[in-house]
Amino acid sequence: MSEHVSGDAIPLLPGYNEAELDQAFAAVAAEVDASAKALATPDAVEAFRLHWLGRKQGRLKAISDAWLKSAPVEAKKLIGQRFNVLKAAIETRLETAGQASHTHALDSERIDITLPGTERKLGAEHPLIKTQNELLAIFARIGFSVGVGPEVETDYYNFESLNFPPGHPARDTQDTLVIANQERRPLRDRLLMRTHTSPVQIKTMEQQPPPVRIVIPGKVHRNDAADATHSPIFHQLEGLCVDTNITFADLKGTLDYAMKQLFGSSVKTRFFPSFFPFTEPSADVQISCPFCGGKGCRKCKHSGWIELLGCGMVDPAVFGFAQQKQPAYDPKKISGFAFGMGIDRIAMMKYGISDISLMYSGDLRFLEQFA
Template identity: 80%
Template sequence: MSDPQPTPTSLDYSPEHLTQRFQTLQAEFDLGLREASTPEELEDLRLKWEGRKQGRLTLLSSLWLKEAPAEKKKEIGQRFNALKDHIVSELQRAAGSRGQNVLDAEAIDITQPGTRRRLGAEHPLIRTWNEIVKIFQAMGYSVGVGPEVETDYYNFESLNFPPGHPARDTQDTLVITGQERKPLRDRLLMRTHTSPVQIRTMEQQPPPVRIVIPGKVHRNDAADATHSPIFHQVEGLCVDTNITFSDLKGTLDHFMKALFGSSVKTRFFPSFFPFTEPSADVQISCPFCGGKGCRKCKYSGWIELLGCGMVDPAVFGFVQQKQPAYDPKKISGFAFGMGIDRVAMMSYGISDISLMYSGDLRFLEQFA
């Protein structure tokens, strides 16, 4: 691109001289426009003429218009505006034309066969998660979420785990370092179950409550075929007036039939959990052999799947500190929890839990 001529700082104000000067400036711009062959060069030309501080139009305005005699300002202004309009319109036209050329070069021929994008598929864990949640949503339950880094209070104390309980042992719980100076209830840890969300929900919402809580949990377990330091749980909570153990049994029986088929049977055995009383373990008749006995049920005909029970009044006592509506004399409720990973492994015949966390496409493609 040729170098521009210097902008004149003085001017002969005769009409002939003004015409010659402005024609020279326009010709200089037109030459630069013809030589600008790339978008970068076109942008440089625009800045050279339209730049706010050092653009030639700015200099022309400050040097010619301001210094011109009063009787000449109108004529010079008209000629200046004509030159400016020419420059602006030509730059816009050139930018549009060359931009269209770029679009034409990159245009897609819709008559050509397209590149087929491979569709993804839900991970077996996510698929099982969604199936479980949908069943409870159909029964009127909402979905709760909460932090994975919890305080000792929400993870243990408010759930009736007293200090010294085995579940607090560092061999089971992953604790955050540097918490020794804090009171025990304020120390941070990786949640070992999704139960803290039950407490947080009750503190924020008066009864009735019906909530299902899927999520990731952490425990200091040695990795093997059936254990992982990271796994997934889904827990449920129902609190209202006159909630009984029969409601719990009916809810879980309906859930099992919806998930595994209408022929599945359930049975309950006494158990113990600090946050429920009475507590129970739940077994289902093996959906794979119909209760006759197979490898998946260890030839017993039954598979233990989850734990449950009626919410211990002591738990309501902790909630009452922030939400007085949870008076154990007036309300009752039940809670339950199960491992999503275990249900997925059982449903899809997966023998090693580590396969679900390996990211191996050869394994995951089986479920596409």
């Protein structure tokens, strides 16, 4: 008669008749039942599997080595049948325990759909981006496309090709931020932070013949001391229109339309002579104060008008630079106008922002007002 099968020791079979084999395998089955009672967690299920079915040190392999391989030929069939029944019983225990463990894990992760959900705050456009997109949409409706360019530019594209020759006094008004260690380069090749988005205008003309209708939004840099209305970083939107028979009347009509779309149909525009190196003639544009209807208030300094942008007809000298790469820009055959406005200033007017630094602070208390 065999001993009770427990621990790691595998006892020898007392004999090979069916009664003795049934008793030995029943003892092992009892051990399986006892150890299966602790299968409450995935770790316990895995430990049970390794203990019984491990390929190198599993108890079932040890039983096979001790009982089946050493048995006489005539007993191997009887032992093999009982061994297969035992193995199937262990695998069934494992499958049942695994399903129960998985169900328990799912129960612990189950979501109570009756609970209130986590509120996710929706973002909103920054007032600068919102104003920029509004301007782009206005000009898109009258056939202008959008151009972009790098913030680091050469002196040639930022100044020279726009009729700012070396030594021109207008260069001093730009308060340029230059890139370090450029002294050994020729002046036109020296790198700087663009002071306006105008370089995209000349590059566009170099790349495509007229007609051209383009607006260029973007970040620009100037060495300005920061205060309530000035920042060394700000945003501009410039425009360029080139074709045959473009006149100052076209420029006035375009800007009058844009200002009415932006501030309301009651807004009026007026033009005053000015000077810009890249336009001739040039003008400053004022709009009637949209806050007081032109009657006079603190925002318009009681004048009834607010100066908002600059513009003019493209100087033939600028077409001359473009003509070096694109012969179609013959100033005797084509004409055009250009304009530029500060997106930051328009945003401050529209939303009543008194300090430009608020738009660059990243303060959520400020930004949440526009959500």
